[in-house]
Amino acid sequence: MFYTQAKALQRLLRCKHTFGSTLKSRKASSSRLVLGIETSCDDTGAAVLDETGAILGESLHSQKEVHLRTGGIIPTVAQQLHREHIERVVQEALGRSGVTPGQLSAVATTVKPGLALSLAIGLDFSRRFVRRNDKPFIPIHHMEAHALTVRMLRPVAFPFLVLLISGGHSLLAVARGVDDFLLLGHTLDEAPGDTLDKVARRLSLIKHPRCSTLSGGQAIELLAKGGDRTKFPFRTPMGQTYDCCFLFAGLRNQITMTIKKKEAEEGVEPGAVLSCVEDMAAAAQHSVASHLAKRTHRAILFCKAQGLLPENSPALVLSGGVASNQYIRKALTIITEATGLQLLCPPPKLCTDNGVMIAWNGVERLREGKGILSPDVDVSYEPKAPLGVDISAAVRAAAIKLPPVRIKIPN
Numbered sequence: 159m160f161y162t163q164a165k166a167l168q169r170l171l172r173c174k175h176t177f178g179s180t181l182k183s184r185k186a187s188s189s190r191l192v193l194g195i196e197t198s199c200d201d202t203g204a205a206v207l208d209e210t211g212a213i214l215g216e217s218l219h220s221q222k223e224v225h226l227r228t229g230g231i232i233p234t235v236a237q238q239l240h241r242e243h244i245e246r247v248v249q250e251a252l253g254r255s256g257v258t259p260g261q262l263s264a265v266a267t268t269v270k271p272g273l274a275l276s277l278a279i280g281l282d283f284s285r286r287f288v289r290r291n292d293k294p295f296i297p298i299h300h301m302e303a304h305a306l307t308v309r310m311l312r313p314v315a316f317p318f319l320v321l322l323i324s325g326g327h328s329l330l331a332v333a334r335g336v337d338d339f340l341l342l343g344h345t346l347d348e349a350p351g352d353t354l355d356k357v358a359r360r361l362s363l364i365k366h367p368r369c370s371t372l373s374g375g376q377a378i379e380l381l382a383k384g385g386d387r388t389k390f391p392f393r394t395p396m397g398q399t400y401d402c403c404f405l406f407a408g409l410r411n412q413i414t415m416t417i418k419k420k421e422a423e424e425g426v427e428p429g430a431v432l433s434c435v436e437d438m439a440a441a442a443q444h445s446v447a448s449h450l451a452k453r454t455h456r457a458i459l460f461c462k463a464q465g466l467l468p469e470n471s472p473a474l475v476l477s478g479g480v481a482s483n484q485y486i487r488k489a490l491t492i493i494t495e496a497t498g499l500q501l502l503c504p505p506p507k508l509c510t511d512n513g514v515m516i517a518w519n520g521v522e523r524l525r526e527g528k529g530i531l532s533p534d535v536d537v538s539y540e541p542k543a544p545l546g547v548d549i550s551a552a553v554r555a556a557a558i559k560l561p562p563v564r565i566k567i568p569n
């Protein structure tokens with residue numbers, strides 16, 4: 159049962175909506191306070207925010223090193239690590255904030271989409287927590303949280319275009335409100351972070367002295383700085399498909415075939431690091447960036463043709479783990495500059511999964527009285543959950559051809 163507006167008003171003090179400086183911690187004020195909990199994939203995150211977006215306390219346990227060693231995320235391992243760390247992570251965030259459970263206005267937790275076994279840990283923990291402390295519960299859509307994080311940092315009005323790119327997702331959407339999204343395109347196979355992680359594994363970058371602790375995407379970005387992308391001219395996917403969807407598996411296949419060929423030429427066994435690894439990384443990164451830039455360019459032109467973005471200061475928000483990549487940011491800057499949009503990216507720390515973005519989404523929902531549940535309501539997690547209303551068929555039907563734009567970025 160949803161809390162009625164009246165009940166929400168009764169329970170929660172209404173405060174003025176402000177956008178404050180946010181990365182600084184500060185002591186709890188009389189503002190409403192939200193605890194956010196994230197366990198959708200391989201990061202256990204928690205944070206306490208006040209309603210201006212000030213981070214009062216946060217904690218994050220990353221499983222990256224474990225999954226790097228096993229060559230990818232094993233869901234049962236991820237679940238066990240969430241189970242082992244969630245209590246500590248939440249207590250740390252609360253302890254650092256100086257906020258007691260009784261002072262919280264609500265608890266917001268990711269319930270979709272994500273790995274079932276991981277989501278289950280966050281949801282079970284949160285269910286017990288809100289019942290024990292008699293607090294409202296706000297179920298959060300992980301991708302909505304990525305999309306709205308930027309509003310915690312600066313006043314970005316709806317509607318805006320958003321490109322979300324991570325290890326599990328690749329999508330373009332128009333954010334029209336806290337719970338109102340139009341999905342323009344999404345990946346039809348894998349996500350760009352997944353592609354970069356798999357390419358990095360195929361290149362054995364974990365054995366490279368400069369990359370042993372980096373995620374695949376980070377390793378590719380680092381090595382690409384010293385490489386020449388023109389040595390391996392991979393084809394950008396979907397050149398003849400005039401929509402905003404993405405395909406990455408074919409590109410990965412092109413890269414894998416080229417790696418095999420180079421291994422044969424250099425006489426090295428699969429598993430050894432190739433001498434041309436930097437050029438390969440640069441070419442792979444460029445192809446991913448170019449694919450993302452082209453689909454985004456079409457999304458911008460579609461939005462303009464349909465009047466979906468404001469004429470004054472239209473914005474493209476870029477987020478998700480892959481959005482930390484500076485080369486990809488530059489490629490998208492070329493597109494936004496050519497089309498008159500402003501490119502807005504949260505700092506890398508807030509692009510990857512974290513509890514802060516979940517707490518912020520809780521704040522946004524709390525302010526609008528949307529999706530606030532009483533502590534005894536049964537909520538299920540949903541591993542698959544599309545974002546908003548899917549209008550990708552209308553985008554495809556518009557079949558917009560792109561004017562030529564050169565994605566030329568110095569290393």
Ligand code: KG4
Pocket residue numbers: 199323324325326327350351352354355373374375376379478479480481482483484509510511
């Ligand atoms: O959003 P995120 O933390 O988790 C989800 O997938 O939801 O994103 C993790 C992904 C990984 O695939 C990682 O390789 C990629 O983001 N990534 C990067 C960079 N940093 C992280 N990809 C490219 N360049 C980076 N600098």
Ligand code: ZN
Pocket residue numbers: 300304324478479510511
């Ligand atoms: Zn994510």
